[in-house]
Amino acid sequence: MESAGIQQLLAAEREAQQIVNAARTAKMTRLKQAKEEAETEVAEHKTSTEQGFQRKLEATSGDSGANVKRLEQETDAKIEQLKNEATRISKDVVDMLLKNVTTVNN
Amino acid sequence: MNDADASIQIQQMVRFIRQEAEEKANEISISSEEEFNIEKLQLVEAEKKKIRQEYEKKEKQVDVRKKIDYSMQLNASRIKVLQAQDDIVNAMKEEAAKQLLKVSQHGFFNHHHHQYKHLLKDLIVQCLLRLKEPAVLLRCREEDLDIVESMLDDASEEYCKKAKVHAPEIIVDKDIFLPPAPSDDDPHALSCAGGVVLASRDGKIVCENTLDARLEVAFRNKLPEIRKSLFGKVGAA
Numbered sequence: 001m002e003s004a005g006i007q008q009l010l011a012a013e014r015e016a017q018q019i020v021n022a023a024r025t026a027k028m029t030r031l032k033q034a035k036e037e038a039e040t041e042v043a044e045h046k047t048s049t050e051q052g053f054q055r056k057l058e059a060t061s062g063d064s065g066a067n068v069k070r071l072e073q074e075t076d077a078k079i080e081q082l083k084n085e086a087t088r089i090s091k092d093v094v095d096m097l098l099k100n101v102t103t104v105n106n
Numbered sequence: 107m108n109d110a111d112a113s114i115q116i117q118q119m120v121r122f123i124r125q126e127a128e129e130k131a132n133e134i135s136i137s138s139e140e141e142f143n144i145e146k147l148q149l150v151e152a153e154k155k156k157i158r159q160e161y162e163k164k165e166k167q168v169d170v171r172k173k174i175d176y177s178m179q180l181n182a183s184r185i186k187v188l189q190a191q192d193d194i195v196n197a198m199k200e201e202a203a204k205q206l207l208k209v210s211q212h213g214f215f216n217h218h219h220h221q222y223k224h225l226l227k228d229l230i231v232q233c234l235l236r237l238k239e240p241a242v243l244l245r246c247r248e249e250d251l252d253i254v255e256s257m258l259d260d261a262s263e264e265y266c267k268k269a270k271v272h273a274p275e276i277i278v279d280k281d282i283f284l285p286p287a288p289s290d291d292d293p294h295a296l297s298c299a300g301g302v303v304l305a306s307r308d309g310k311i312v313c314e315n316t317l318d319a320r321l322e323v324a325f326r327n328k329l330p331e332i333r334k335s336l337f338g339k340v341g342a343a
Contacts, residue, residue, distance in 0.1 A: 012120040016127030023131035027138035038149035097202040100324035104228035
């Protein structure tokens with residue numbers, strides 16, 4: 001009887017050890033899972049960040065395209081204005097130059 | 107203690123051992139979840155931070171590139187305006203050069219011959235006053251040779267009066283002439299709208315008084331004034 005009791009206790013100890021070991025193994029597996037889940041989450045985050053970045057790029061490239069167009073229009077307008085002004089004063093300038101050439105101050 | 111009591115006690119001990127093990131396993135399970143959450147959070151946050159920094163850097167690079175691009179476009183725009191200004195001013199000079207050809211042709215002065223002759227005389231006198239040499243070499247266009255020779259004495263006399271010196275020896279070069287007026291046949295050939303070039307006998311001092319040279323000088327001197335009247339109103343870039 002005594003021997004049987006001891007066997008029961010030893011069996012209980014072994015079972016207890018198995019329960020604890022199983023819990024430890026489960027813990028190791030869970031911690032490994034943490035790394036895998038983190039990697040998945042990070043990959044998703046990177047994808048969404050990249051998409052956001054690309055959207056922003058597209059939006060701002062439209063803005064910079066508009067800026068270039070505006071700059072070109074301003075430049076052309078300025079040049080047109082210059083040409084108009086030149087047409088207006090060209091004769092006076094030419095006359096002034098010719099007067100300077102043909103007037104000799106001795 | 108009889109067998110029944112012993113058996114009960116053993117059963118209690120077995121239950122206790124199992125309960126202890128289950129409690130321990132439960133603790134491990136709870137700490138496992140806590141550590142899982144902490145580990146995952148740390149890993150995710152660390153990587154997210156890296157990603158954030160990476161994209162902040164990317165955005166800065168994009169901003170810098172955009173600023174550089176815009177700056178280059180602005181610069182190109184300014185250059186375009188400056189080039190247009192330059193073209194306009196040069197076109198005026200070209201127009202003046204075209205008109206200048208009429209000075210030595212019929213039409214510019216009412217009494218062409220007399221007026222151009224008078225201008226040539228004044229140009230020669232001016233050169234003589236600048237050179238102040240006792241002997242000079244004079245070059246003119248071949249088509250102006252007769253006019254020049256016809257009023258050389260008048261020019262010399264006027265110079266003598268103004269400079270209060272003896273009449274200089276003026277040698278007209280009849281071997282080498284100034285280029286003729288530009289022709290439609292060869293618009294790129296050397297040309298001269300009129301006027302004279304005088305030099306000291308040794309050729310060290312030269313007074314270039316061609317109409318073309320005078321236009322260059324007038325243009326250079328008047329350029330700030332021309333630019334101001336043109337671009338002052340428009341607002342030069």
